[in-house]
Amino acid sequence: MSNLARDLTELSRKAGSPLADLTIQAEGNAAVFDRSNNRFLVKASGVVMGNAKEEDWVWLELGPCVEILEDARKNGSSEKLTAALNAILASSKNSDGQVRKASIETLVHVVAFHSMGVDWSLHTHPTPVVALAASKDGASHYSGTVFPDEAVMCGPVPLFLPFANPGLDLGLGVYEGVLEYQGKYGRNPGQIILGNHGLATFGVGASDALGTTEIAVKAAKIRLGALGAGGIEFVPKDAAEAIAFRPDEILRKRLLEREKLSS
Numbered sequence: 001m002s003n004l005a006r007d008l009t010e011l012s013r014k015a016g017s018p019l020a021d022l023t024i025q026a027e028g029n030a031a032v033f034d035r036s037n038n039r040f041l042v043k044a045s046g047v048v049m050g051n052a053k054e055e056d057w058v059w060l061e062l063g064p065c066v067e068i069l070e071d072a073r074k075n076g077s078s079e080k081l082t083a084a085l086n087a088i089l090a091s092s093k094n095s096d097g098q099v100r101k102a103s104i105e106t107l108v109h110v111v112a113f114h115s116m117g118v119d120w121s122l123h124t125h126p127t128p129v130v131a132l133a134a135s136k137d138g139a140s141h142y143s144g145t146v147f148p149d150e151a152v153m154c155g156p157v158p159l160f161l162p163f164a165n166p167g168l169d170l171g172l173g174v175y176e177g178v179l180e181y182q183g184k185y186g187r188n189p190g191q192i193i194l195g196n197h198g199l200a201t202f203g204v205g206a207s208d209a210l211g212t213t214e215i216a217v218k219a220a221k222i223r224l225g226a227l228g229a230g231g232i233e234f235v236p237k238d239a240a241e242a243i244a245f246r247p248d249e250i251l252r253k254r255l256l257e258r259e260k261l262s263s
């Protein structure tokens with residue numbers, strides 16, 4: 001088994017632990033990008049994150065998945081593209097060569113690896129986040145940050161996306177949402193809130209992805225508390241930008257250093 005499968009299993013078990021309270025049953029998934037080979041490992045469908053084993057991760061080539069997303073972005077979602085995606089997901093193999101169907105939510109990770117320059121991607125369904133994402137004014141509850149560490153870890157502005165059906169529509173929604181966000185803010189979203197669904201976070205390392213999720217969950221609890229105490233008062237936008245600036249610089253430097261190492 002590769003080190004990536006081992007590290008991904010460790011991340012999954014932490015994220016899927018009952019104590020973490022981020023997923024139950026077969027909810028959620030995680031993925032890691034093997035950048036030098038342009039392929040990634042993602043959770044096989046139906047696996048319980050807290051019980052994941054190294055053989056529960058399957059390999060997929062990034063290129064064909066990106067082609068489907070690009071086609072959908074240009075021409076819209078279609079049954080033909082959904083069938084092409086399902087064929088890719090159904091033929092994936094683990095490191096032992098066994099065929100295991102990849103998660104239906106795989107395209108969320110594809111967007112992260114293709115468009116965001118990160119190598120680790122974590123998707124969970126934390127109850128406080130889903131409560132807000134299922135609330136009537138979910139988008140406005142996520143129009144700013146509520147405490148400084150949220151701005152530092154998750155970025156000064158969350159990306160909130162409306163509900164989309166799992167599969168191609170979900171992936172396309174995340175792809176278009178991320179591209180629009182990057183165009184508007186000149187940076188990646190640190191946390192993506194999926195309407196009536198869950199949370200996606202990312203990192204240059206596994207601990208970044210999990211740490212960001214933990215802060216996002218705390219921030220969701222704070223929002224719920226603030227709503228119960230009369231309403232949310234966001235950190236002023238200028239202050240959130242200033243707080244977030246320095247770690248972003250550090251991240252940028254780390255990305256540059258990694259590029260130097262791999263070139």
Ligand SMILES: [Zn+2]
Pocket residue numbers: 028105123124125197198
């Ligand atoms: Zn999900």
